[in-house]
Amino acid sequence: MRLAITGGTGLVGRFLVNEALRAGDEVTVLTRRAPEGGFFDGEVRHVAYDLDGEVPELAGADAVIHAAFDHVPGRYRGGEGEDAAGFLARNLDGSLRLFRAAERAGARVVFLSTRAVYGPQDGMLSEEMACRPDTLYGQAKLKAEQALLASGQPATILRATGVYGAPGPGQRHKWADLFEDFAAGKPIPARAGTEVHGDDLAAAMRLGLNGTGGVFNVSDLLLDRREMLAEWQRLTEVSGDLPPAADLGGYNEMRTDRLRDLGWRPGGWGRLTATLGQMAGQSGFPPKRA
Structure with missing residues (x-):
C-alpha cells in the first residue's frame, strides 16, 4: 500500500510510520523538515508540507493518514496561544484542503482526531x-471530522486519548518533565487521565487502512x-515523593467497543510497564528485574 502520512516526525506520527513500514507499505512523509537518517525503522520518502501551505500532489497514494497538528509546543488544549485565527487557519482550513486533495487523488483518509471533541x-x-467541545482544539477537530464525513469519501476517524510511548532519536517522551520533577523532589499534584500506547493507536490505524470506516474511540488505560x-x-x-491518589470517580473513560468488536486489543498495564x-x-x- 502507498501511504502519505502528515506529521510523521512527531511523537505520535512516528508510531504510525513505523507500523506502516513493518507492514511493508511504501511511505511518503509529509512534514516541514526531512527526518534525520535512522529516525524511522526503515526508509521513507519525504515531501515538504506545511498545514498553512498548498497540498503536494497526492496522485498514486492509496491512503492519506493525517496526524499533523500545529500548536504551541506541549499544549493541545490551549494550543492556539495568542493566535486563535491562525490556529484555525492552519489546522482546520489546512485539514480541509488536505481532505479535498485526497478525494481528488482517490485516496482513503485516516484522520487522527481527539477525545477533546x-x-x-x-x-x-x-x-x-x-459532542460539545469547550476548547478551540476540540472545536477544530470536530469541524474537520464533520466536513470529512459530509464529503462522502472513504474515511476513518480515530478519536484518540493521550498517546504514550518511548521516544525516537532526538525526542523527549511525554512524561520526561514529570519524571525530572519527581526526581528533583518537586511536589507532584494528583492527576489521572486516559492513555493508549502509540503502537495500539497504529493498530487502529491499520483497521482504517484495511477499509473499516466510521468514527472510533481509541483508548486503553x-x-x-x-x-x-x-x-x-x-x-x-x-x-521522589509520590502524589496523593487521584479521584477517579468522575473521570470520563472512553468506550472502545467498536474497535474491540473488530479484534483490536490494546496492551494494557503490561505494555505500560514494559x-x-x-x-x-x-x-x-540500569534494568531491574520484573
Whole structure:
C-alpha cells in the first residue's frame, strides 16, 4: 500500500510510520523538515508540507493518514496561544484542503482526531453521543471530522486519548518533565487521565487502512499518576515523593467497543510497564528485574 502520512516526525506520527513500514507499505512523509537518517525503522520518502501551505500532489497514494497538528509546543488544549485565527487557519482550513486533495487523488483518509471533541459529558464517552467541545482544539477537530464525513469519501476517524510511548532519536517522551520533577523532589499534584500506547493507536490505524470506516474511540488505560510514578520508582529507584491518589470517580473513560468488536486489543498495564522500563533504559537507569 502507498501511504502519505502528515506529521510523521512527531511523537505520535512516528508510531504510525513505523507500523506502516513493518507492514511493508511504501511511505511518503509529509512534514516541514526531512527526518534525520535512522529516525524511522526503515526508509521513507519525504515531501515538504506545511498545514498553512498548498497540498503536494497526492496522485498514486492509496491512503492519506493525517496526524499533523500545529500548536504551541506541549499544549493541545490551549494550543492556539495568542493566535486563535491562525490556529484555525492552519489546522482546520489546512485539514480541509488536505481532505479535498485526497478525494481528488482517490485516496482513503485516516484522520487522527481527539477525545477533546466530546467536551464536558456525563459518564462514558461513546461515539454516538452529541459532542460539545469547550476548547478551540476540540472545536477544530470536530469541524474537520464533520466536513470529512459530509464529503462522502472513504474515511476513518480515530478519536484518540493521550498517546504514550518511548521516544525516537532526538525526542523527549511525554512524561520526561514529570519524571525530572519527581526526581528533583518537586511536589507532584494528583492527576489521572486516559492513555493508549502509540503502537495500539497504529493498530487502529491499520483497521482504517484495511477499509473499516466510521468514527472510533481509541483508548486503553485510566491511569493514576501515583500508580505510574510508583512503577517508575520501582524501576529506577528514584526516591521522589509520590502524589496523593487521584479521584477517579468522575473521570470520563472512553468506550472502545467498536474497535474491540473488530479484534483490536490494546496492551494494557503490561505494555505500560514494559514501556516504562524502556524509558528507564533510555534515561540511563540500569534494568531491574520484573
